[in-house]
Amino acid sequence: MKILNSKIHGYLDYGVVIFFLAAPTLFGLTGIPATIVYTLAVVHLLVTVITAFPLGIVQLLPLPLHGTVELVVSFALIALPWIFGFASDLAARNFYIAAGVLIFAVWLITDYKAIAMKKTPDRF
Numbered sequence: 001m002k003i004l005n006s007k008i009h010g011y012l013d014y015g016v017v018i019f020f021l022a023a024p025t026l027f028g029l030t031g032i033p034a035t036i037v038y039t040l041a042v043v044h045l046l047v048t049v050i051t052a053f054p055l056g057i058v059q060l061l062p063l064p065l066h067g068t069v070e071l072v073v074s075f076a077l078i079a080l081p082w083i084f085g086f087a088s089d090l091a092a093r094n095f096y097i098a099a100g101v102l103i104f105a106v107w108l109i110t111d112y113k114a115i116a117m118k119k120t121p122d123r124f
Helices: 006-027 031-050 063-083 090-109
Strands: none
Touching (some): 006 031, 006 090, 031 063, 031 090
């Protein structure tokens, strides 16, 4: 069921950026896990800013492509602890798995195909 529209998704995207920036402090991430999540925060901000949706600023990236990026990122987040060798760090591993699952859940319920229409005044 696609219950999130593009505007609410945009607010969630900016929230994810803030959450990723705070994650090292909140979850005690250091080293590679912290570096990756800071990088992800910057990348997520850039993708959000360039997405063609109500809260995008530059409006270059089509919303369905934004959705595809988020789908790929959700699976990548789950795999990162093993790819970068920090799966034995329970806090970091669990953070990345949870973040991947949450981003996948948001992907499942977002209507990436809906086009936000600007309302224009009726002309008589």
